[in-house]
Amino acid sequence: MSLQWNDAPLNLEPYWMPFTANRQFKAAPRLLVSAQDMHFTDIDGRQILDGTAGLWCVNAGHNRKPITEAIQRQAGTLDYAPPFQMGHPEAFVAAEKLVQMAPKGLTRAFFTNSGSESADTALKMALAFHRMRGDVHRVKLLGRERGYHGVNFGGIAVGGIAGNRKLFGTGLAGVDHIGHTHDPARNAFSQGEPEHGGVEMANAVEARMLALHDPSTVAAIIVEPVAGSTGVLVPPKGYLKRLREICDKHGILLIFDEVITGFGRLGRAWAADRFEVTPDIVTCAKGLSNGAVPMGAVLVKENIYQGFMEAAAAGAIEFPHGYTYSGHPLAAAAASATLDLYREDGLFERAAALEHYWQEAAHSLRGLPHVKDVRNLGLVAGIELESIPGQVGKRAFSAFLQAFEQGVLIRVTGDIIALSPPLIIEKAHIDQLFGTLQQILGRLE
Numbered sequence: 001m002s003l004q005w006n007d008a009p010l011n012l013e014p015y016w017m018p019f020t021a022n023r024q025f026k027a028a029p030r031l032l033v034s035a036q037d038m039h040f041t042d043i044d045g046r047q048i049l050d051g052t053a054g055l056w057c058v059n060a061g062h063n064r065k066p067i068t069e070a071i072q073r074q075a076g077t078l079d080y081a082p083p084f085q086m087g088h089p090e091a092f093v094a095a096e097k098l099v100q101m102a103p104k105g106l107t108r109a110f111f112t113n114s115g116s117e118s119a120d121t122a123l124k125m126a127l128a129f130h131r132m133r134g135d136v137h138r139v140k141l142l143g144r145e146r147g148y149h150g151v152n153f154g155g156i157a158v159g160g161i162a163g164n165r166k167l168f169g170t171g172l173a174g175v176d177h178i179g180h181t182h183d184p185a186r187n188a189f190s191q192g193e194p195e196h197g198g199v200e201m202a203n204a205v206e207a208r209m210l211a212l213h214d215p216s217t218v219a220a221i222i223v224e225p226v227a228g229s230t231g232v233l234v235p236p237k238g239y240l241k242r243l244r245e246i247c248d249k250h251g252i253l254l255i256f257d258e259v260i261t262g263f264g265r266l267g268r269a270w271a272a273d274r275f276e277v278t279p280d281i282v283t284c285a286k287g288l289s290n291g292a293v294p295m296g297a298v299l300v301k302e303n304i305y306q307g308f309m310e311a312a313a314a315g316a317i318e319f320p321h322g323y324t325y326s327g328h329p330l331a332a333a334a335a336s337a338t339l340d341l342y343r344e345d346g347l348f349e350r351a352a353a354l355e356h357y358w359q360e361a362a363h364s365l366r367g368l369p370h371v372k373d374v375r376n377l378g379l380v381a382g383i384e385l386e387s388i389p390g391q392v393g394k395r396a397f398s399a400f401l402q403a404f405e406q407g408v409l410i411r412v413t414g415d416i417i418a419l420s421p422p423l424i425i426e427k428a429h430i431d432q433l434f435g436t437l438q439q440i441l442g443r444l445e
């Protein structure tokens with residue numbers, strides 16, 4: 001029988017789905033039709049527990065009334081306003097709320113529409129900042145192996161995932177990568193921040209990469225404080241602090257991509273707060289508007305903003321960059337309501353309070369067949385499975401399908417299960433999530 005939606009046949013063919021095995025999906029679709037708080041409802045009317053906050057974005061839970069109403073109000077008042085040489089109040093209100101929540105010293109917010117756009121915006125800011133100050137040799141960008149900064153050309157250039165790069169030509173010039181921070185030989189099954197190798201790994205950045213490039217030619221280093229998309233790689237203790245010191249020593253801007261780690265995911269507003277390391281630039285998106293309307297932002301230190309203001313001629317556009325939908329009225333209204341809700345409901349503190357329970361539940365999977373690592377921080381967990389030889393990803397994908405069958409949404413990347421629930425999660429949901437996984441992993445081929 002063909003699929004029906006709104007009393008008409010639903011044709012799946014015209015939509016070319018992103019990051020999806022289109023042929024496989026269209027042969028056996030998984031369709032979600034509504035959501036509330038911790039649950040989706042699928043097209044068959046089944047309740048699906050959201051173990052991934054959508055795609056790491058619905059931190060306040062689904063369909064929260066204050067956010068939905070703010071969007072509805074805004075849509076009926078000002079649907080759109082051009083953002084170039086024009087403005088509307090809601091964008092300024094959202095920016096003020098965002099910088100009030102920002103890591104200390106980051107005082108200005110530039111709006112984008114996604115994490116990918118935030119990454120590319122941040123890289124352009126870094127390059128332009130040095131150049132506008134006359135430091136014209138700082139033209140190189142360093143990313144990190146296993147980093148994910150979205151899918152635009154800048155993001156894939158500094159990103160460290162071969163599969164996202166190899167089909168797309170030669171990428172940006174002047175980009176190199178530092179080593180990733182994953183050391184399973186010493187740090188497997190770490191609870192929270194791994195113990196071993198943090199300072200050593202950061203020192204290796206200075207010794208190898210910077211000597212190779214001459215530090216005075218490097219504009220910025222961009223890292224995810226905790227790598228999410230490549231499978232929850234928590235940096236060992238001391239790594240980020242040492243990286244900050246190295247950047248300071250060499251006049252290199254440090255960019256934290258907090259698209260996943262921002263907005264309470266790690267039990268504080270930002271990873272920068274959790275690790276007590278202040279970057280020069282922070283990129284964010286996802287949780288900024290609770291996923292309800294696309295929105296991203298780049299936060300910068302005051303000296304970066306002032307660098308642009310001082311270098312440009314009076315009356316000139318200081319940063320020739322922006323998007324038709326930067327600070328879109330609906331997105332701004334959603335962000336404003338979302339940031340209020342995080343504060344009013346104390347959701348970041350709630351994530352911190354649940355971290356221990358979450359950690360215990362995640363590590364209860366240790367010892368099950370094929371489980372070769374469990375790692376966690378805040379309300380994030382990664383469960384890494386042994387791959388079937390020659391079929392990387394197949395085993396975890398099978399777990400994903402079985403979990404969906406059993407009413408639980410998990411996310412998989414390669415053979416790693418990555419979990420990141422809405423911060424409103426209750427202990428009973430945590431039990432259900434890991435209980436289901438325990439069952440599935442217990443008999444996974």
Ligand SMILES: Cc1ncc(COP(=O)(O)O)c(C=O)c1O
Nearest residue numbers: 114115116148149150257259260
């Ligand atoms: C760290 C990080 N940066 C950037 C992005 C890209 O965000 P978007 O898909 O909104 O472009 C993601 C998405 O998962 C991400 O995790």
